Amino acid sequence: MINKKVANISEALKGVSDNMTFMFGGFGLSGIPENAIAQLVKLNIKGLTCISNNAGVDDFGLGLLLQQKQVKKMISSYVGENDEFERQMLSGELDVELIPQGTLAERCRAAQSGFPAIYTPAGYGTEVAEGKETREFDGKMYVLEHAFKADFAFIKAWKGDAAGNLIFKGTARNFNPNMCGAAKVTVVEVEELVPVGTLDPNQIHIPGIFVQRIFQGETYEKRIEQLTIRQRA
Amino acid sequence: MTENMLDKNGIARRIAQEVKDGYYVNLGIGIPTLVANFVRDDIEVEFQSENGVLGMGPFPFEGEEDADVINAGKQTITTLPGASFFDSATSFGMIRGQHVDLTILGAMEVSQDGDIANWKIPGKMVKGMGGAMDLVASAENIIVAMMHTNRAGESKLLKECTLPLTGVGCVKKIVTNLAVIEVTAKGFKLLERAPGVSIETIKSATEGELIIEGEILEMNI
Numbered sequence: 026m027i028n029k030k031v032a033n034i035s036e037a038l039k040g041v042s043d044n045m046t047f048m049f050g051g052f053g054l055s056g057i058p059e060n061a062i063a064q065l066v067k068l069n070i071k072g073l074t075c076i077s078n079n080a081g082v083d084d085f086g087l088g089l090l091l092q093q094k095q096v097k098k099m100i101s102s103y104v105g106e107n108d109e110f111e112r113q114m115l116s117g118e119l120d121v122e123l124i125p126q127g128t129l130a131e132r133c134r135a136a137q138s139g140f141p142a143i144y145t146p147a148g149y150g151t152e153v154a155e156g157k158e159t160r161e162f163d164g165k166m167y168v169l170e171h172a173f174k175a176d177f178a179f180i181k182a183w184k185g186d187a188a189g190n191l192i193f194k195g196t197a198r199n200f201n202p203n204m205c206g207a208a209k210v211t212v213v214e215v216e217e218l219v220p221v222g223t224l225d226p227n228q229i230h231i232p233g234i235f236v237q238r239i240f241q242g243e244t245y246e247k248r249i250e251q252l253t254i255r256q257r258a
Numbered sequence: 259m260t261e262n263m264l265d266k267n268g269i270a271r272r273i274a275q276e277v278k279d280g281y282y283v284n285l286g287i288g289i290p291t292l293v294a295n296f297v298r299d300d301i302e303v304e305f306q307s308e309n310g311v312l313g314m315g316p317f318p319f320e321g322e323e324d325a326d327v328i329n330a331g332k333q334t335i336t337t338l339p340g341a342s343f344f345d346s347a348t349s350f351g352m353i354r355g356q357h358v359d360l361t362i363l364g365a366m367e368v369s370q371d372g373d374i375a376n377w378k379i380p381g382k383m384v385k386g387m388g389g390a391m392d393l394v395a396s397a398e399n400i401i402v403a404m405m406h407t408n409r410a411g412e413s414k415l416l417k418e419c420t421l422p423l424t425g426v427g428c429v430k431k432i433v434t435n436l437a438v439i440e441v442t443a444k445g446f447k448l449l450e451r452a453p454g455v456s457i458e459t460i461k462s463a464t465e466g467e468l469i470i471e472g473e474i475l476e477m478n479i
Contacts, residue, residue, distance in 0.1 A: 052309040052346070053332035055325060078346070105385030106332075115383070123384065126308065127350030127392030134347045145354065146395035150373075150426035153391060183326075195326035195343055196310045202345040230345075247325035253333040255317040 026221055029189040029213075029239045034064045037212050037240045041177060043070050044097070048133065048178040048204040049077040049087060053106075053250045056197030057086050058179040060214045060242040065090060074098040076173055078129060078200055080110045085248050094118065100173075102126035106250065124153060128170050130200060135172035136207035137235065142171045175208035181242075182231070185215035186224055189233025198230070206235030214242040262454030263435040264479075269403050271296045271479050273362055273433050276401055282306055284353065284393060286363030287331045289403040293362055304340070306358055308389040310349050313341025330389065350389070354396040361397040363390065365404050365429075367419045370445040370466035372429040374402065375421035387424060394425030406434035406463045413465035415439065415446055436460050438477060445469050450477045 031037045038061060041047075047065075051057030065073075066089050073096050080099055081088035090096050091109050098120040104110055113119035124132075125147040135143050144167035148154045158169040180201045183194035191213060193201055205211050218241035264272070270292035277283055277293065279301035285291050297303055305314040307329040314329060315336040323334040352358055367375040374394055377387040394400060407413055415432065432439045437460045438450040445467030451460055453476045461468055 053328065055309075055328050055332070101386060103386035103388040105383075111383055123386045125387055125391035126346070126389040127354060127396075130346035130350055145392070147354070147392040149395060151391065151423045153387070193343075193345075195324065196307075196328050197326040198343055198345050199310050200346045203347045249323060249325045249334055250328070250332040251334070252323060253317045253335070254320045254323060257319055 026188050027233070028187050029233060029236050030187040030218070031238045031240050034060055034240065034243070037061070037214070037238050038064050038068065040210065041065065041068065041070055044072040045070070045176040046074040046076065046174065048173065048175045048208050049075060050180045050199065050201030050204050051086065052078055052196065052199035054082065054086050054248050056181050056193070056199050056201055057081070058181040058214050059245055061179040061212060062087065062089055065095065066093060069093060069095065071095050072097045074100065076100045076129070076133070076175060078102050078126060080104045080107050082106050082250065083109050085246070091119070098122065100124065100129070102129050130203050132170055132173045133200060133203040133207045136174065137203065137205065140172055142169050144168065145170055173207060176210065178204040178208035178211045180205055180211060180213040182213055182215045184217045184219055184224065185213060185239050186219055186221045187239065188221055189213065189236030189239050190224055190229045191215070191231040191236065192224065192228060193230050202231050205231045210237050211235060212237065213239045215239065216242060216245060262452060264452045265435070267292055268452070268479065269433050269435060272438065272477050273401055273403055274298070275479075276431070277301070277303055277360060279303070281359040282312065282357065283360045283362065284308065284358050286390070288364045290362040290364060291331070293403070306349070306352060307335075308349050308353065308393070310344050310346060311335070311337060311341060312344070313338045315341070350392050353389070353392055356396060356398050358397060360399045360401065361393050362401045362403055363393060365402045365414065366408070367414050367416055367421050368402055368429050368432055368441070369416050369419045370441065372427045372441040373419050374424045374429050375419040376424050378422040380422065390424050394428045397428070400429050400431070402429050402432045404432070404434055406436040406460070413463055415464045415466050417466045436463055442469065447471070448474050450475055452477055453479070
């Protein structure tokens with residue numbers, strides 16, 4: 026067993042510095058690497074390019090990095106829930122690249138799997154495809170989209186072991202598995218770090234080979250963005 | 259304008275008739291979400307949410323909400339027996355690979371060539387396209403649910419879209435508060451009108467080419 030377990034959060038984020046490109050798992054506030062984000066806030070490194078489907082809310086998730094003006098550029102598919110984000114974007118302090126959600130996922134997976142680029146129909150004929158190579162396959166048009174290049178991927182899983190094997194829970198899975206191994210260093214935080222051998226190999230979502238560092242997060246707020254309930258009859 | 263045009267629930271009720279037994283369906287935010295409330299209960303349908311769930315159920319009861327189980331609108335949801343969770347790439351693989359049978363989404367504008375604009379208004383805060391561009395570029399069967407006109411009373415069914423596009427030549431059917439319309443090579447073909455709504459009303463609310471052939475029946479809702 027190759028041990029990926031790190032002693033603490035400082036060791037987990039060792040090597041991060043200004044002007045790097047990071048991937049963050051999560052959809053909305055679900056499945057975001059809360060502990061890694063908290064540590065990045067503490068380290069206060071600047072000039073970051075962040076690849077993440079969303080940009081958090083004002084006081085949680087990636088919104089915490091935005092508050093400290095640590096982010097230079099966001100690459101996302103939807104950024105609607107954050108006033109500070111809007112302010113920085115409109116003032117020109119923040120560079121924003123909006124891309125289709127499926128393209129975002131696939132550019133991660135391409136990086137993970139050794140594809141330099143992929144063809145997707147998404148965005149063909151729209152401003153997203155401007156300046157990009159297009160090609161026809163069987164009568165349909167596709168846009169060439171390149172694999173991401175990132176320094177670190179910050180991942181949140183439900184359970185994991187020291188070998189780096191991961192299991193995700195519910196829709197907190199989202200982009201997390203696609204980003205594992207898609208950056209130079211993949212750092213995973215889990216709610217529960219279990220002894221090696223206790224996870225059923227049949228049930229592993231991501232094998233440890235895609236992971237360099239793993240640790241158990243200290244706490245999880247797991248904030249709900251839109252609480253919707255139905256009345257009991 | 260007529261007093262009989264449909265409200266949002268009426269549009270959803272009519273679209274629900276397009277949902278067939280055995281369909282996997284992706285519902286967008288807004289009117290499309292309401293469609294789930296009107297699907298016949300004697301057919302089997304599974305709803306897909308692009309953040310990674312198939313087999314979505316209703317909202318949870320108070321106290322049973324789970325931050326790890328949400329839909330694409332970030333709302334807490336439940337799952338039904340037979341549901342599954344998956345990653346984002348797999349989710350869009352289902353969409354791009356045309357495994358999802360029906361996509362229902364809202365729009366700001368649709369052109370008579372089937373172009374759709376629903377993600378960006380220049381000069382206003384742009385929130386992003388989310389999964390809309392993947393959905394419209396890939397799905398075989400796309401129904402747009404929207405009001406026939408915008409708040410200023412201007413037609414949303416146009417010769418050409420004026421707003422930045424989400425996708426080109428992809429919309430096949432439109433259900434509005436006034437009519438059911440098929441997008442054909444020759445333009446918008448009127449299929450049905452809302453109860454009590456005249457063809458003249460639909461004509462005057464449609465800027466693009468409107469094709470009227472034969473008798474146009476009222477929607478049966």
